[in-house]
Amino acid sequence: MTLRIVRRFSNMPLFGEAIREQFVERVQQEHTCWSVETADPSMNASKNVKKSCAVLIPLVNIRDKPCMLFTQRALILRNYRGAVCFPGGHLEPNECPEQGALRESFEEIGLHHEKVNVWGKLRPVYNSHLKCQVTPVVGMIKEDDLKKLKAEFNEVRSVFVVSVGELCSNKSYTKFKFG
Numbered sequence: 243m244t245l246r247i248v249r250r251f252s253n254m255p256l257f258g259e260a261i262r263e264q265f266v267e268r269v270q271q272e273h274t275c276w277s278v279e280t281a282d283p284s285m286n287a288s289k290n291v292k293k294s295c296a297v298l299i300p301l302v303n304i305r306d307k308p309c310m311l312f313t314q315r316a317l318i319l320r321n322y323r324g325a326v327c328f329p330g331g332h333l334e335p336n337e338c339p340e341q342g343a344l345r346e347s348f349e350e351i352g353l354h355h356e357k358v359n360v361w362g363k364l365r366p367v368y369n370s371h372l373k374c375q376v377t378p379v380v381g382m383i384k385e386d387d388l389k390k391l392k393a394e395f396n397e398v399r400s401v402f403v404v405s406v407g408e409l410c411s412n413k414s415y416t417k418f419k420f421g
Contacts, residue, residue, distance in 0.1 A: 257301045257308045257382055262361050265380065269362045292373040294366075296339035297330030298347045298358070299380045302388065308406045311383070313351060314399045321372070324399065328378070329353070339363050339377035351401050352392040358383055 300311035315325045329350045333342040340363060344355040358381040366375045393401050 256303045256306065258303075262382070265361050269364060291368070291375045293375075294333045294339070294342075295331060295369075295372075295374050295376045296333055296343040296346070296363075297328040297376060297378050298343040298353075299328050299364075299378050300347070300353070300358070301361075301380065301382045302385055302403060304385050304388075304403060304405075309403045310406065310409065311388075311401065311403050313393070313401050316395060316397055316399045319397070329398075330376070330379075332374075340379050343377075343379040343381075350394050350398050352390065352394075353383065353387070357387045 302309050302311060311328075312326050313329050315322055315327060317323050329347040330343050331346040331350075333339065334345070337345070340360055344353075344358060344360075347353040347358070348355060361380045361382060364378040364380065366377045368375050388403070391401055393399070
């Protein structure tokens, strides 16, 4: 599998121990569930949750640039076909978000759990369409491990990496106004 890197530029610091420590400190201060639709941290959506999910937000330094790994969902899937997302899915009974995110990452792209340095989890986000609470789990992977990834084509169409600089660039996104 060939891994594609989207626009390699950034003056951001590399992901490392100092960034990890700042992340852990900030995460410990926040515990609220957000709604995807309202982005309202005061909304406690847990009463509507039918299932729990987790995704892995894989961080990786590539050629001295901090990057994030994404997947594109297979076009044959019923929900969110072709969508760009992080690897992840539904939690099994008695499975914590970290375990679920790592299991799903292995199933979808062949990323072995021992290759991920889990930094922690972010506050859950509620998806009212799926009636699902999604917990993002942040983890660091090594550039060398990217070569070993193998997409499960029944679930994942492609795997790619985007630099944080590109994600933060004003030219990379569009604002929509409704009404």
